[in-house]
Amino acid sequence: MPEVCPPVDDREPAISFKPVKPRAFIPHDPEVWFAALETQFIARNVRTQRSKYVYAVEAIPGERMCAIRDIILKPPEKGAYDVLKAVIRQFYIPSNGQRLRQLLARHPIGDMKRSRHLARLRSLAGPVNTYSDIVKEHWIESWPLQVQPTVTARLEDS
Structure with a gap:
């Protein structure tokens, strides 16, 4: 007699949480760093400017925060992530x-x-x-x- 296997439920659970794990900040190439970070945002369905801002700031090492001190101490109410990105680009990307x-x-x-x-x-x-x-x-x-x-x-x- 053939062995009967129970049916497999291959559906994903209704709620699947995958934490964002930003790569180490790359001061000599912030464009690549932001591109990698935004890929994670898409994969993990992070959509709000505020959430993106928080994840990005968490990934920046302490010794690099002095360069963007003002935006960390007083983040903008709207477009915080876009403003952070612009400030980092301005500081780290040469003209x-x-x-x-x-x-x-x-x-x-x-x-x-x-x-x-x-x-x-x-x-x-x-x-x-x-x-x-x-x-x-x-x-x-x-x-x-x-x-x-x-x-x-x-x-x-x-």
Whole structure:
């Protein structure tokens, strides 16, 4: 005689609680951190600005809280999470100019000819920043100090 197994109830329980476990805060890339956090919010059905704010603040280490002190001490009544996100982005994400300077600083002239170095800097800067003042300043700084004023004057004349 075949063995009879009891029926299996494969339905999920009516209430299923999965706690939000935010990853450690990533100060050098808060965009990725927020994306990971928001994925958890979706998976755990966290919808209110206030709840999102609370989870986000809980995940920020104490030594990083000083940077966002004001919003922690006095959170806004409306849109608390969005405001927190904006404040963190403003503090931790460098401006385009700062990013461009950091990128160009990693590429010294070395043995390259000056014209080739300028072409390389423009290439690294991308189409939006090709002729930016930051690229020009970085290129001029690659010249010897005694020549820099002359190069600057020549560029201003042209």
